[in-house]
Amino acid sequence: xxxxxSIVVSLFCIATVFVVLxxxxxxxxxxSKVLSGLAAKSAPLSEDAKTAVETAAIAAxxxxxxDFTAGELKLINVDEKTAAMIMAIVSHESQIxxxxxxxxxxxxxxxxxxx
Amino acid sequence: xxFEAIQTIWSDxxxxxxxxxxxxxxxxxxxxxxxxxxxxxxxxxxLPIAFGVLLANLPLTGLMSGAAAGSKExxxxxxxxxxxxxxxxxPSLIFLGIGAMTDFGPLIARPSGLFMGAAAQFGIxxxxxxxxxxxxxxxxxxxxxxxxxxDGPTAIYLTTRLAPELLPAIAIAAYSYMALIPxxxxxxxxxxxxxxxxxxKMEQLREVSKLEKICFPIAVxxxxxxLLPSVAPLIGMLMLGNLFKESGVVERLSSTAQNALINxxxxxxxxxxxxxxxxxxxxxxxxxxxxxxxxxxxxxxxxGGLLLGKLMCWLSGGxxxxxxxxxxxxxxPMAARVSQVEGQxxxxxxxxxxxxxxxxxxxxxxxxxxAGILLALFG
Numbered sequence: 379x380x381x382x383x384s385i386v387v388s389l390f391c392i393a394t395v396f397v398v399l400x401x402x403x404x405x406x407x408x409x410s411k412v413l414s415g416l417a418a419k420s421a422p423l424s425e426d427a428k429t430a431v432e433t434a435a436i437a438a439x440x441x442x443x444x445d446f447t448a449g450e451l452k453l454i455n456v457d458e459k460t461a462a463m464i465m466a467i468v469s470h471e472s473q474i475x476x477x478x479x480x481x482x483x484x485x486x487x488x489x490x491x492x493x
Numbered sequence: 494x495x496f497e498a499i500q501t502i503w504s505d506x507x508x509x510x511x512x513x514x515x516x517x518x519x520x521x522x523x524x525x526x527x528x529x530x531x532x533x534x535x536x537x538x539x540l541p542i543a544f545g546v547l548l549a550n551l552p553l554t555g556l557m558s559g560a561a562a563g564s565k566e567x568x569x570x571x572x573x574x575x576x577x578x579x580x581x582x583x584p585s586l587i588f589l590g591i592g593a594m595t596d597f598g599p600l601i602a603r604p605s606g607l608f609m610g611a612a613a614q615f616g617i618x619x620x621x622x623x624x625x626x627x628x629x630x631x632x633x634x635x636x637x638x639x640x641x642x643x644d645g646p647t648a649i650y651l652t653t654r655l656a657p658e659l660l661p662a663i664a665i666a667a668y669s670y671m672a673l674i675p676x677x678x679x680x681x682x683x684x685x686x687x688x689x690x691x692x693x694k695m696e697q698l699r700e701v702s703k704l705e706k707i708c709f710p711i712a713v714x715x716x717x718x719x720l721l722p723s724v725a726p727l728i729g730m731l732m733l734g735n736l737f738k739e740s741g742v743v744e745r746l747s748s749t750a751q752n753a754l755i756n757x758x759x760x761x762x763x764x765x766x767x768x769x770x771x772x773x774x775x776x777x778x779x780x781x782x783x784x785x786x787x788x789x790x791x792x793x794x795x796x797g798g799l800l801l802g803k804l805m806c807w808l809s810g811g812x813x814x815x816x817x818x819x820x821x822x823x824x825x826p827m828a829a830r831v832s833q834v835e836g837q838x839x840x841x842x843x844x845x846x847x848x849x850x851x852x853x854x855x856x857x858x859x860x861x862x863x864a865g866i867l868l869a870l871f872g
Contacts, residue, residue: 384625384634388618391866392611398720398862399611399855405712406604413705 452483460484510552514772521775522547522767525665534672538645538763542665545571545767557768575765578660579653583762584646585726590755591646591857592734593747595825597709599851602698606817608801610855613821614863615797616641620790627782632656635867637783640667641790642860643674643822649766650727651864654872661770662780666787671824677788678795678819678831685799686815690806691839693814695848703739710735717862723872724865731857794822798852820849823856 379387453461461484469476503509525543529536548556548571556569577583600606617638624634632655639648640663648667652660670677682691710732717728737747802818816836820828829849836845 379625379631379634381622381626384622384631387631387870388622391621391863391870392615392618394866395614395859395863396608396611398717399607399859401720402713402716402858403604403607405716406601406607406709409705409708409712410601410604413702413708417702 454485507552518550541763542767545764549768584650589730589734592731593750606851609821609852610859612801613798616790616794619793640787641794643824644860706739721865723868817849821852829853
């Protein structure tokens with residue numbers, strides 16, 4: 379193969395590599411557009427579904443209220459999020475449904491008291 | 494009787510058949526073993542390759558000999574294992590494992606990395622031109638050039654099809670340069686980029702959905718193989734492995750492909766490729782030329798990626814750090830790590846790893862495509 383031929387072959391090959399990967403670039407772009415378009419179309423549906431779930435969640439306590447109550451719960455130096463976590467852990471560990479457990483108070487014990 | 498027994502043992506031993514060429518190759522094997530164990534140069538592959546070199550150069554073992562015609566004696570162990578290399582089975586199976594380990598997410602998030610993956614194949618064709626000038630046939634020049642793709646399985650696959658007699662030199666050169674990436678690339682990166690360019694911080698990549706990740710391997714398979722059927726074994730296996738990973742429904746297959754299977758195949762591939770480096774085929778001036786051309790290919794591939802990185806930096810108004818261009822050579826993830834290290838040297842708050850992974854995995858596709866084109870032209 380002559381020097382000139384090898385240059386022509388090399389230019390052809392590198393151009394082909396670029397064309398193939400450029401086509402893949404276009405394809406990935408189109409794929410992303412199509413899939414994001416599909417996601418956007420389904421988004422209003424999921425918004426509706428979310429609203430429905432929220433409505434159901436608001437209605438649910440009223441319906442469930444006569445069946446059981448967690449009673450009065452005193453939180454001492456504990457925020458609501460931590461208290462909810464503790465209740466969930468106790469329920470999970472004891473394998474007693476949360477609805478059957480009654481918590482009277484949750485108190486944060488200072489470190490010095492533990493020691 | 495005693496002396497006869499000694500004489501028989503002596504005449505059957507390898508010691509009597511040992512030549513200085515064998516001795517030299519045993520020395521080369523020991524140096525490679527040293528580099529793999531002490532210097533940790535790609536030890537997963539270099540160690541089996543080095544041991545294969547050692548085994549093949551111990552005379553009279555017949556490990557790489559096939560069964561003699563009409564003989565009931567079977568051939569050597571490595572001869573049979575080598576059929577997996579000769580038939581292109583092992584490189585394709587390694588691609589299956591690589592696919593199962595690869596996350597194409599960064600590439601899907603920023604597909605412009607594909608252009609850097611293409612530009613980083615530049616060295617293949619520079620080496621091709623120089624090799625033909627030096628008198629190598631187009632098939633041999635293609636096999637030498639593919640070292641610049643920095644992809645061991647692709648180099649082995651192409652060489653077994655185009656120039657099998659050059660396989661040991663090409664495989665050893667390819668894996669050695671991949672191991673030397675942290676030494677070869679940084680000087681070129683500093684030479685071709687400015688301090689300002691190296692400091693560029695890139696925007697965070699968008700999140701890629703699971704559906705996109707599942708569609709990607711299927712579409713790449715259809716597109717690339719329809720266009721270049723000769724790349725079917727490599728791209729097909731790469732994308733199958735990736736689909737195993739991304740589909741999330743065949744965890745066992747994905748795990749096997751990226752662990753047990755790839756490890757087993759690596760042992761067979763490494764030992765048998767090393768075993769082809771017998772003295773009379775390896776100790777030739779050609780080998781030194783291949784090693785020099787391989788280094789040149791590798792350097793020009795890095796330069797190609799960096800120059801395109803600079804162009805993209807300029808076109809994007811300084812939003813793309815050109816250092817990620819050098820990761821377009823497909824040595825995954827080593828080349829991306831080098832981009833990260835160099836980027837962080839220029840700007841300690843710079844995190845380029847995920848950005849460099851896009852061109853890095855694009856380089857795997859790019860080198861497979863380049864191999865497919867060369868195979869279609871000269872196969």
